[in-house]
Amino acid sequence: MDSLASASAEPEASIEYFDSIVGRGVRLRIGERSYIDCASGTFNLSLGYSNRQVIDALHAQLERASHLSSEFTRAKSEQVFRLLKPFLPEHIGAFWFRDITGSTANECAIRIAQKATGRTDVVSLFLSHHGQSAAATALSGNAFRQRSFSLPFAGSVKIPAPDCANCFYRQSPDSCGMLCARRLDDFVEFASSGRVAALLIEPVLGNGGNLVPPAGYYGVLREVCDRHGILVIADEVQTGFGRTGTFFASTGIAADLRPDIITFAKGAGGIGIPAAGVVMRPELDVLEPWEHSSTSGANPLSLVAMEETVRHIRDHGVLEGVTRTSAVVEAGLRALEDRFSCVRNARGVGLMRAFDLPTPQDVARFITVARDEGLILRGSRYGFGTAVKVRPPLIVTEDEAHEIVDRLTSALIRFEKDEDPR
Ligand SMILES: Cc1ncc(COP(=O)(O)O)c(C=O)c1O
Incomplete structure (x- = not known):
């Protein structure tokens, strides 16, 4: 420092x-x-x-109450989710808005997947970045942020990324048969505990080099996950809130991924107000309130910023x-x-x-x-x-x-x- x-x-x-x-x-x-x-x-x-719309709404909220415990903000969370709903894949019907960072939103998604499946392991990708909390760092596919620490995530399984310019399998996209997705079968069989709860994936690998997977990748991955009963978590911390041209990549380029859980942060606060969230299939709404929350989770300023950001994207x-x-x-x-x-x-x-x-x-x-x-x-x-x-x-x-x-x-x-x- x-x-x-x-x-x-x-x-x-x-x-x-x-x-x-x-x-x-x-x-x-x-x-x-x-x-x-x-x-x-x-x-x-x-x-x-x-953005004036977000700033004015924040000023108004600051005048009313700069902080409220989540006990008092449930209705606002529901309102924000209702605003988001038309922009989500149709099968997504529940939310958990108790985060203000992408790292902990991803940890929340992992808890949901583990509790819902009763399994432990999480598959993630080489070159991925899922945040800097202990678990998110351990699941990210780069050594440089781990080197100085001991951050074990028991049951972390990493698979090669769809990085066609530097293909791990030394193939080319026209003839590879999408090995980087198909060989997930082998990793489940030979590199995991056999109890894989979830695949955690950025639809576009942001920090890893802005890598857009080749056509067909998401569908193959989904098919392999379905065969093994693995839930798919789309980490849309970078790709969410309009960045890829659709509100979520999961309704655009990555629609074939059909994620069971989506996490978002970053752009959700519009002008940089910390805001994050987890949305999921209704049957995955399994957490008790005390199982994942934090002091600033569901705070009114984040929720107001998120609400006006969704409105602004929708109306402008x-x-x-x-x-x-x-x-x-x-x-x-x-x-x-x-x-x-x-x-x-x-x-x-x-x-x-x-x-x-x-x-x-x-x-x-x-x-x-x-x-x-x-x-x-x-x-x-x-x-x-x-x-x-x-x-x-x-x-x-x-x-x-x-x-x-x-x-x-x-x-x-x-x-x-x-x-x-x-
Ligand atoms: C794809 C992705 N996931 C998660 C995170 C972590 O988000 P935060 O820094 O808000 O914890 C980041 C941050 O760069 C990210 O790019």
Whole structure:
């Protein structure tokens, strides 16, 4: 951890710097400079920095009561679930809104799956990220966050991810027969305790490199899970609330997954208000109130933020906007791939996009150059570390989407000339 002395030595760490930061829409103004935030904050600003509808509703709630125990917020939770219901797969009919982080929402889903099935094990994927609580870290498919700790999750089984550019089985998508999904059979038989409760999966592997599985993947996985009586938990912490162009990936690109349980967080709070939730088949509504909750679970500010976020997405054509603007970003990234030899593997869905640069060092340098061009971008320590993620808030306009592509182009020209603004 930074010591106070070393932290204050950095100009960026000063209170004046912090106080100078103002977010408006998709832009962040820091001192005299303005940036388009293509990281959507911590990938949680679905509606950008300053959505008036959410802010006004929060102010009104703050005036009434900033906190209420879940005893008093049940009706609000039900109202939010009713608002969400039309955007969920039809078979989802129950909810558990006692979380404000994706990590604990995933832990809640695991508890539900274990209690409902009477089984223990959880299958997850290489390259996955499910959060940073002890269980969520243990189930995530990367060593770097576990290395310094002992975080065992008895019954964790990891299977190769559908990462076609780096196929674990050294196959190609046209002839692989979807081995990465089919071989789940073998993992259940030879790598688990034989008592697998659930498969936990991100419909698009976000931190692992923005990996979109090939067509047919979700259906094969579902079929194998059905054969073994394994529940499917879709971790929609990144993909939920409109990010992939449908409200949930589970009603769009990942519909064939037919998840039994869906978790969400991040974008659910609209402007970054911590909010999370678990929704499920009605027969999986098995938890007692004391079996999964926390001090801030079901707090009124989170519920109000979630309510207004759903309303705003529904009433302001946000999903249709994502369809339009994602087409601009997609075409722009493909053009960059054609023009710059260092840009590879442009990929993604909706406003969840990425491309690769040759090395993690290139990614770090490019992000610095792009910052100088007025773009906030993030890479990923996960996987191969070569992804540059392009994920603006869902309210980005077509003009702003073009501006993003123009700034990426300028940054790549400078990057190829080997410029480093530091
Ligand atoms: C797919 C996914 N699941 C779970 C989490 C954990 O969410 P939180 O950081 O709110 O605990 C994250 C966070 O990055 C995530 O990307």
